[in-house]
Amino acid sequence: MSNLDVIYQRSSIRKYQDKAVEKEKIHEILKAGFAAPSARNLRPYHFLVIDDKQLILKISKLSIGKKIMEGAPVVIAVLGDLNINSTMEFVMNDTSSCIQNMLLAIEGLNLGGCWCGQRRDETDKMNAKLLNLPENVFVSGYIALGYKAEEKVQKDRFDEKKVHYNCW
Ligand SMILES: Cc1cc2nc3c(=O)[nH]c(=O)nc-3n(C[C@H](O)[C@H](O)[C@H](O)COP(=O)(O)O)c2cc1C
Known part of the structure; x- marks a missing residue:
């Protein structure tokens, strides 16, 4: 598959087989995340790979993508690190570019994935406690x-209609 094929073929996949994903494939997905662009190349992120079923069930309750995560053999939490870059907007941009790279890698590996958004609300603290996240x-x-x-x-x-050249 060419790069463009992967981009155009990727769709959010919300149903998964009850089958483990090989460590090598997870490694490749993480590598794609690390390859993403980031402001000042600071890479203000960490990846937390979760394959413990009980933990997946617990974190799924704190996410708007609850149903999807419940059925997934693996969930990767993409963590923003404000200790590395204190500007939230950039950390959100950088982690988002990681997520998109990883979704494309997932498609390229013939797996399926779905981005499950996380709101910046009281669940932040609950996530941090559950996943033992450091400050910030x-x-x-x-x-x-x-x-x-x-x-x-x-x-x-x-x-x-959504494409503009020079001025709107
Ligand atoms: C920031 C963000 C958060 C998302 N959160 C969820 C979610 O919680 N649950 C879900 O089913 N899909 C979620 N999605 C996936 C979108 O629904 C999906 O990308 C969109 O419907 C377009 O479909 P496609 O990914 O198949 O092209 C999210 C996507 C983004 C970019």
Whole structure:
């Protein structure tokens, strides 16, 4: 598959086979995360790979993607680290670019994944406690992943009306 094929084929996969994902594949996904661009190349993030079923069930309750995470053999918590870059906007941008790279790697490895958003609210503290996070480290988002138990085709979303040249 070419890079562009992976981009156009990727869809959010929310149903997974009950099958473990090989360590080598997880490593490749993490490597793709580390390859993402970040402001001043500070890479203000950490990745927490969660494959403990009980822990997945607990963290899923704190996420808006509860149902999806519950059924996933692996969940990766993408953590923003404000000790490395104290500007929240940049940390959110940087962790988001990691997540997208990782979703593309997941598709490229013939696995399926879904970005599960995390709100900046009282669940922050609960997540931090549950995952034993250090000070100023927070869950930017979760990625649920596994072998696909559903197939999806992405439609062409190109929208001329949303493309502007020079001024709006
Ligand atoms: C910041 C963010 C948070 C998301 N959170 C969720 C979520 O909690 N639950 C969910 O089912 N999908 C979630 N998604 C996936 C989107 O619903 C999905 O990307 C969108 O519907 C487009 O579909 P596609 O990914 O198949 O192209 C999230 C995506 C983003 C970018």
